[in-house]
Amino acid sequence: MLPPDEPTAEIACTVNGEAIHTQVPLRRSLVDWLRHDVGLTGSHVGCEHGVCGACHVRVDGQVVRGCLMLAVQADGATVETIEGARDPLTLALQDAFFHHAALQCGFCTPGMILQAAELLAQHPAPTRAEVREALSGNYCRCTGYQPIVDAVMAVSAILPAK
C-alpha cells in the first residue's frame, strides 16, 4: 500500500513482453518497482549504490543497474528481467552456470548472467581475462569467480565466431 501523499507518475512500458500501464512512485527505483510492484523478483537488490550488479536488468536491450534508474524513467521502454530473457545466449548461460556450479547462493547470478550475455553478444570469443574484466562490476561472495568464468567460456566455445 502506497503512503497517502506519495507523488507518482503514470508510465507505460513493456516488461518481459507484457504491456504495463500504471502509476509509479517518483522515487521508486526500477528494480524496486519490478520486484515489489510487478512481482518480478529475479533481479536482486544488493547495494543500491551501483556497485554490486545484482540488480541488472535490460532496458531497450542494454544491461543497466536497476538501482540507478527510476521506474518513471522506464516510461516507453522495453524492459527485460532474468525471468523474461529467453534469448539463446541467456538460456545457454543459465544452463552452463548450472552445470559448472557457477553459483552457490545464487543472489548475484541473474545480474551476472545478463552481463555475461551482453559480453558474448558483443564479443563472442573473449579471453578469460576479458570475461573477468567484463564481469568486474558484478560482486559474487561465494564462488571465487572461476567457475563463472568457466561457464562463460564454455558458452563462448559453442558460439560461431563473429
Added chain:
Amino acid sequence: MKPARFDYARPATLAEALALLAKPDTAVLAGGQSLMPMMNLRVARPARLVDINRLPLGEIALGNGVLRIGALARHAAVLASPLVAQAAPLLPQALAQVAHAAIRNRGTLGGSLSLADPAAELPACMLALDATLVAASAARGERRIAASAFFHGLYSTALEPDELLLRAELPAAAPGWRYAFLELARRHGDFAMAGLALALGPGAARLALCGVEAGQRRQPAAEAALAAGDLPAAIAALGTAEAMDSPDLPAAQRVHLAQVLLRRAFQQIGAAHAAA
C-alpha cells in the same frame, strides 16, 4: 537507502528543460550513475529532477576538424564510436577504464563533466584534448567555455545552476600528436588512485591528472618540460601538485603515483612513436 522525495520533470525540448532549470534546487538527471547513488544515500537531496534523457543531445559527429560529442552520449557509445577512435583516440583509452559495462551503458559525457568528480577520467581528457564545452541557459543562451576554464575544483564547474551542458567540441587529432591515458586503481573500474591524460605533439604537450588534485587542471610546468623533451623535469614538476589527502591515500602517495604514470605514459608514447 531510498531517496528523499523530489519532483520530477521530463522535458521534451531543450527550451523546456532550460526553463525548468531556472528553478532553485534543481538537479539534472542524465545517466544517473553518480546522482542516483548520492540520492539513494541521501547525500544529495534535490527538490526537483529534470530528466534530460529525451533531449536530442546524444549525437557524435565529426566535421571541419572538430569532433562534437553530445552531452547525452553514453560512455559505451563514445567508447565504440569509430569517429571518436579516429579523432580523439585518447577517449577510448580512458573510457575503457571508466567503471563497468552496465555503468557505461547509462553514464553520459555531460554528466561526468558537469559533476567534476576529482577522480573522474573524462575531465582530464577534456583538458588534455583542449576541448571547448558548450552550455546553454534560458536567460543567457549558449556560451562556449574552454575546458581549462570549466573545472573549478572539487565537484565545481563554471556551469551556473540554470545552465545545461550541451556538448563537448574537440579539435580532431592532428598529425604528429600522440596520446596516452593511464590510471592506477585498486580494482578494475574503481575510481583512480591517480590517473593521467597526456597529449604530446611536436614541441607541445597538454597534461592533466585525475584522482590527485581536488580540481582538475592542466599542469603547465610539467607541460613546458615535456614540450622541451625533458621528462625528469616534467616528473619533478608534478611534485608540486596540491594533492588531496586522505587516511587511505595520502597526498604524497597520489603525487608519487602521478609521477610514475607520467614516466610510463611518456615511455608508452615514445615506444609507439619509435614503432611508427
Added chain:
Amino acid sequence: MTHIGQPLPRAATARLVAGRGSYLDDVSARGELHAAFLRSPYPHAGFRITGTAAASALPGVVAVLTEAELAAVCQPWQTKTGSASGMVSPTQRALAKDAACYQGEPIAMVLALSRAVAEDAAELIEVEWQELPAITNLALALHVDAPPAHQGLTSNLAWSTEMKGGDIEAAFAAATLVVEDRLVFTRSTGVTLEPRGVLAQYNPASQALEVRISHQMPHQLQRHLADLLGVSLARVRVICPDVGGGFGLKMHVYPDEIAACAAARLLGRPVRFVADRAEALLSDIHAREHIVEARMAVDAEGRILGFDVQDVQGLGAYSIFPRSSTTEGVSALRSLGAPYRFSAYRGRLRSVLQNKVPTGQYRSVGHPVGIAVAERLVDLAAAARGEDPLEFRRRNLVAQAEMPWVNPLGARMAELSHQQCLAKLEALLDLPTLRNEVATMRAAGRCIGLGFASIVEFTATGPEGYGRAGVLVAAVDTVVLSLEPSGEVTARASISEIGQGTTQGLAQVVADAFGVAPDQVLMGSGDTATTPHGGGAWASRGAAIGGEAAWGAGRKLRAEVLAAAAALLQCAAEALDIQDGHITDANGPRMSLAELAETVTFRGYELPTGVQPQLTVAHHYRREQDTALTTNGFQASLVEVDPDTGIITPLRHWAVGDCGRLLNPLLVEGQVRGGVVQGIGEALFEACRYDESGQFLSGTLADYLLPMAGEMPDITVAHVETPYSGSVLGAKGAGEAGTAGAPAAILNAVNDALAQHGASVSELPITPGAILRALGRLA
C-alpha cells in the same frame, strides 16, 4: 556407493539461474509495515529521545517505537559463556536505552507503509545527543587513560586467558634461533550479497510468531525469539528461505532483527526489515581485528620448540550473542602452529571492548589469524636458516605415525595427511619448473613472490564445543525421510542450506543409503515447522554431521521398505535390494518403489496383518567422540608486486586439502575457491576503517573493497582423501579451509617478493601504500 563422490550440481540452483529463487525480500505479507531504524551516528553517546510527534505525523507512518515501548514485549540479553567465564559484556537491548555504544546501534524504529517513508520519518525523530569519549583503536583500548567503551567500566578488558602447555621458558632457553613478528589484522566483514532481513508476523489469537529471516540456523533463532519475546518455543516458527550467503554473518542475534519481531508482536501486524547496504556494513558483525605479537623458538636442527604468543582481539561494544566473540581469539590461538610438532606453547589472549559494532564468528573463525601468524614465523625461521620454506615445514609437520597427536595446547589431531598434501602440492606446482619461472621473471626485473601456508582446521564442532559452555547451540542433526506415493523421497533436514550445497551432498547420501537416484530425493530444510531441531549451517558441519544423519535415515527407510516388500512379495527381506527406484531380487526388478508406496498408502489391506511399514523415518546423529574434526591442507600463492605503485597482483593460487570423504567434489571445490578468494580479499582489499574520532569510513561498497573478478587468479584445487574413521561416511568439514589458509599464503608470497628488496610487511590487508612505505618509496 554410486552417487556419493559424484560432481553433481546442486539441484536447487536450476531455480536460481532462472531468477526463480525465493529469498527473504521476494515474499511479502499482506498489510506488512516497513521498518527503518534511527541509528547512532556517534561511536559513543548518551541520548534522550525528545520528540517523535513529527515523525509520527508523517503520512504513511504507523508507529514510532523506542526502547520504552519494546520493553513491554522484549527482554534484554547478555552474552555469557562457560568458555569465557568472568567475561564482561554488558546487557544489550533491541533498541538502545540511554546510551549508544557503537556507531550504527539502533535507538528507535519507524514502521511505515513504505521503506522510503520510514526513512523520511526516522530523520524527523528528535534526539538530544551527548557525545561521550569513544575508544575504537584496538592498540589504545587497554591503555590506562583509554575512555571506557561503556560508562561505568573501569577497564575495556572484557576477558583474558592464557592457553599453555609444556615448559615455554625451557623451550626458548634451548633455542638457537628465535624469530618474532608483530602482525596487525584489520577488521573485515562478511558482506553477504543478500543483506540481513526479516519478515515477522504475530498472531495474537494463537499467540504464534512466524518469522521469515535470512539466517543460517533457524532453530537457534527460534529458541532466542521464544526466550526474548516470551512466546512458547513451539509457537515460534522460523523460516529461512533461499539464503543469499551466510559466512557466519547470519548466525547471530541482531538487535534490529529482534526489534522487528518485537514490533510485529506489539502491533499485531507483519513487519518487514531488510538492511540496506549502508546499514549492513555498519551493523553486520565485523571480524578478525587482532594485534598479535608472536615468537617462535627453533633448535639447531631447525625443529620448532615452541610458540609464545600475545593476541589482543577487538570485540566491539558487546561480545556477540549467543556464541561470544571471544571464540575467535581462542580459535586463532588454537590454530596457530597446529600442523607442527612442538613441545611448549604459551598464548595470552586479551579480548577488548571497543565502541564499534561487535565482531563475531565469520567464515573460518580465527584460523586465518592464527595460521597467518604461524606461517609468517615459519618463513622467517626458514629464511634465517637460509633454507627452503617447504623443507623447514616438511621437517616440522606432524607425521602420520605420530597421530593421534595432542599438542601442548591439548588440541587433538588425528588422521591428518600433511606429507601427502605437501607431496601433492609440490607435484601440482611442478615446483622445479615454477621456481625456474620465478627466477626468469625476477631476472627480467619483475618483483615476484611465491608463498606457502600449511593448515590445520578444526571443523564440524560437536556437542562439547558449546554445550559444556552452557550456550544453547545444537551440534546434533536429524534427517527425516518419507517415501511418497510417487516413489520419490522427501527429506527434511535440520542442516540448512545457505548456498554451500550441503543439501545436494545429503541428497546423494540418501540416494545411496536408500537406493534411488539423487534427483528422486527432494530436500527440505530451513523451517522449524517442518524440520526437527538441529544445528543448521555453521563450522563446516553439514557433511560430517548432517551426512551421518542422512545416511542413517536412508538405511532405516530402506529396512522398512524392504520389510514391506518382502511381506508383499512373500520372500525374505534379505533377498531383496533397492536399486534405482526399484525393489529387486537376484533376477532383477520385482516392483517399483511407487507401486510399493501406493500399496502401503492406499491399499494397506493387501499387506499381511501386523505389517505396518513406517514410510516416514527419522535419524538423529550425535558424534560421541572428537569435539572437533581436524582437517589439513596446503596452499601456495604466486604474486607480483609492482614496486613503483605498490599494487599487488595475485597471479596463481593452489590449494590442496584433505576434508575426509568428498561427498561431492564439484561443490567442495566451489567451497575451496570461494573461500580462497574470501581470504585473498582479507589479505589485499577488505578493511573496516575508522577515523581518529571513531567514525566509520567504510560505509559503502565504494569504500569497502571486495575482491572482484578482475583481480582474482584462477585457483588450482586438489584433494587428498583420508576418511574420518569415526563415522560411516568419513566426511569432515570443507567449507572454510580456503579462507583459513589464503591470507597466510598471500602474506608470505608478498614478503617473498619484497625480500628481494630487503623489505617486508606485516599488516593485513596489504595496501599499495604499505608496500610503497616498506620499499622506502613513500615516507
